[in-house]
Amino acid sequence: MKDRDADAALDRATEEVLALFADDRRPRVAPPRTSRPLPDFTDDLFAGDPFATPPAQRSPAADPQAPEAPETTAPRAPAWPAARAVAAAAAEPPAPCARALDEALGHTLAAPLTALTDLPAFDTSAMDGWTVAGPGPWRLPRDGTGILAGHDPGEDALCDGQAVPIATGARVPPGATAVLRSEHGTVTGQGELHATRRVTQGQDIRPRGQECRTGDPLLPAGTFVTPAVLGLAAATGYDELTVTPRPRVDVLVLGDELLADGLPREGRIRDALGPMLGPWLHALGADVSVTRRLGDDADALHAALEGSAADLVLTTGGTAAGPVDHVRPALARLGAELLVDGVSVRPGHPMLLARLEGGRHLVGLPGNPLAAVAALLTLAEPLLRTLSGRLAAPWPHPARLTESVPGPSADTRLVPVTREDGGRVRLLRFHGPAMLRGLAAADALAVVPPGGAARGAEVELLRLPWQTEAAGSAG
Numbered sequence: 001m002k003d004r005d006a007d008a009a010l011d012r013a014t015e016e017v018l019a020l021f022a023d024d025r026r027p028r029v030a031p032p033r034t035s036r037p038l039p040d041f042t043d044d045l046f047a048g049d050p051f052a053t054p055p056a057q058r059s060p061a062a063d064p065q066a067p068e069a070p071e072t073t074a075p076r077a078p079a080w081p082a083a084r085a086v087a088a089a090a091a092e093p094p095a096p097c098a099r100a101l102d103e104a105l106g107h108t109l110a111a112p113l114t115a116l117t118d119l120p121a122f123d124t125s126a127m128d129g130w131t132v133a134g135p136g137p138w139r140l141p142r143d144g145t146g147i148l149a150g151h152d153p154g155e156d157a158l159c160d161g162q163a164v165p166i167a168t169g170a171r172v173p174p175g176a177t178a179v180l181r182s183e184h185g186t187v188t189g190q191g192e193l194h195a196t197r198r199v200t201q202g203q204d205i206r207p208r209g210q211e212c213r214t215g216d217p218l219l220p221a222g223t224f225v226t227p228a229v230l231g232l233a234a235a236t237g238y239d240e241l242t243v244t245p246r247p248r249v250d251v252l253v254l255g256d257e258l259l260a261d262g263l264p265r266e267g268r269i270r271d272a273l274g275p276m277l278g279p280w281l282h283a284l285g286a287d288v289s290v291t292r293r294l295g296d297d298a299d300a301l302h303a304a305l306e307g308s309a310a311d312l313v314l315t316t317g318g319t320a321a322g323p324v325d326h327v328r329p330a331l332a333r334l335g336a337e338l339l340v341d342g343v344s345v346r347p348g349h350p351m352l353l354a355r356l357e358g359g360r361h362l363v364g365l366p367g368n369p370l371a372a373v374a375a376l377l378t379l380a381e382p383l384l385r386t387l388s389g390r391l392a393a394p395w396p397h398p399a400r401l402t403e404s405v406p407g408p409s410a411d412t413r414l415v416p417v418t419r420e421d422g423g424r425v426r427l428l429r430f431h432g433p434a435m436l437r438g439l440a441a442a443d444a445l446a447v448v449p450p451g452g453a454a455r456g457a458e459v460e461l462l463r464l465p466w467q468t469e470a471a472g473s474a475g
Contacts, residue, residue: 116237134160244389283465317367348374
């Protein structure tokens, strides 16, 4: 009798774990080991069919001994594209501000960048050598003087048959017809310059306005300010830029089972999200004000949300409906407006987006690492793009799959991939909701539509901030 009772208890526990797996809400601490092995949850690419209907969701016809499932009227979570659209439209960028060039890096242009001057501002030499007038040979100055960068050659024009030594970037004098490179000319003892190669009109002269003219549009509003943007702005005469302030983010790490250092021990595991989210948010154009570890303390969470002045609060874990999942109760206690409550995507289904008092927002990430990243890119990325005033994401970036990918019939699936030749991407093996190994080697996340995708099918790519060029070239 005891053995049958033990087997029945184990069967019930197994069904509960299967249900959690199907709902992407697996415990963040592994279930205890038993003498009887549990089903394989390794989430290899296709092993074990992780999208098969688990016992907890089978109909009575499929399992005659299962009790009749109660009817439910719970609304279905929004589709993945719809959830991203809601997040992108949930906020408005703040008022623009002026930043000196040395403070503008990483911001977004709030106004178009137009040229304040011609570039170059005058005819300049593209090479070290001699500036010449007319056909050669040419006479050089007897005193050996030349024109250096930053020196004004004056208004005296060169006459045909004359040449003057000139440095790269120096202003070309009036009357000059070309620049002869130093390696393409010889000087005789009588001070006469001869070309060793054919000289053409305008050779190695950068004419005034070659790159732009005063008033020309250079970059649109919404452009991310990179070092190259700073250089262009400086070259065309800017001392400061009108930009959108970077949004501020508070990160709240939840879960009593998380350790801040050392090896996993005593049933507790290392916090993988705390160290990862700050740099990731910075790459998305935000500044992290604080990263706090609150454990599973409902009052501490409420106080942190109530006292935060950040534009966005990001929580990790606590978004499900378990006894220590305090995010939704804390939002209800604050009177927050829930904009997205779950998304039809795997991993990351139990994510949420809420509007707090004062126009602030909260994005709740699941506790499993890859599920949290999926939620970050689904809800936080489009919201931060709007808050920072950046241009719309340049989607799609399509690529073709090297192998088929199964998927749930109603949910989008996000899977780490690496690019290969020919605009193809290969799925990485370690892509379970709690895994980061695949993501660490990935160039992007492939967006697999509901129902999966066949080998050779074209899918969109979610680019990772540090792999923008690599992932973009995969399409």
